[in-house]
Amino acid sequence: GENVEQHPSTLSVQEGDSAVIKCTYSDSASNYFPWYKQELGKGPQLIIDIRSNVGEKKDQRIAVTLNKTAKHFSLHITETQPEDSAVYFCAASSGGNEKLTFGTGTRLTIIP
Amino acid sequence: DTGVSQDPRHKITKRGQNVTFRCDPISEHNRLYWYRQTLGQGPEFLTYFQNEAQLEKSRLLSDRFSAERPKGSFSTLEIQRTEQGDSAMYLCASGRRGRRETQYFGPGTRLLVL
Numbered sequence: 349g350e351n352v353e354q355h356p357s358t359l360s361v362q363e364g365d366s367a368v369i370k371c372t373y374s375d376s377a378s379n380y381f382p383w384y385k386q387e388l389g390k391g392p393q394l395i396i397d398i399r400s401n402v403g404e405k406k407d408q409r410i411a412v413t414l415n416k417t418a419k420h421f422s423l424h425i426t427e428t429q430p431e432d433s434a435v436y437f438c439a440a441s442s443g444g445n446e447k448l449t450f451g452t453g454t455r456l457t458i459i460p
Numbered sequence: 461d462t463g464v465s466q467d468p469r470h471k472i473t474k475r476g477q478n479v480t481f482r483c484d485p486i487s488e489h490n491r492l493y494w495y496r497q498t499l500g501q502g503p504e505f506l507t508y509f510q511n512e513a514q515l516e517k518s519r520l521l522s523d524r525f526s527a528e529r530p531k532g533s534f535s536t537l538e539i540q541r542t543e544q545g546d547s548a549m550y551l552c553a554s555g556r557r558g559r560r561e562t563q564y565f566g567p568g569t570r571l572l573v574l
Contacts (some may be wrong), residue, residue: 380561391565450502
């Protein structure tokens with residue numbers, strides 16, 4: 349089955365700087381890659397996703413890049429703000445297989 | 461969309477008791493998923509419904525676990541004879557027809573088995 353690895357497990361950045369979180373996946377059939385933000389005591393919130401026919405997608409301060417050859421994808425957050433502090437999860441799924449396989453999460457802390 | 465709702469939000473039970481959780485998906489979402497999340501880990505897939513049909517079950521879903529979605533709307537997840545290892549956050553997600561992969565999560569039910 350699919351295996352998703354996520355790095356780093358913790359990340360601290362100064363407010364206003366950029367943050368990058370990286371994930372790798374094992375199943376070459378995977379074609380959908382969402383990113384979720386989870387705040388304490390809440391369920392994961394979808395923040396951006398990308399499909400395998402696209403190499404990059406951007407939504408305001410958030411961008412995701414995908415390298416299918418290397419089987420890795422990354423989340424980029426620019427101009428970080430204190431409210432970006434949370435745990436971020438990457439995930440992957442393949443067509444016909446509805447389940448998401450998640451990474452182990454990155455705890456992002458924005459230092460004011 | 462009013463969002464995915466789950467009830468209860470918290471449940472404390474004694475080992476050996478049965479518990480049942482409810483999930484109400486976003487209206488008109490025909491896909492519903494259950495995941496389990498333990499502390500410091502990402503969610504792990506348990507099972508998935510399309511309308512009322514349960515299409516896939518993880519090996520994590522032992523015979524003490526059962527899930528239903530009788531009318532293709534809300535779903536219930538029951539755990540019989542709970543064990544301390546069942547302590548976790550149980551998350552429900554739903555998805556919209558036509559965007560088959562996108563899943564929107566509820567707030568979860570946190571279960572503590574004493």
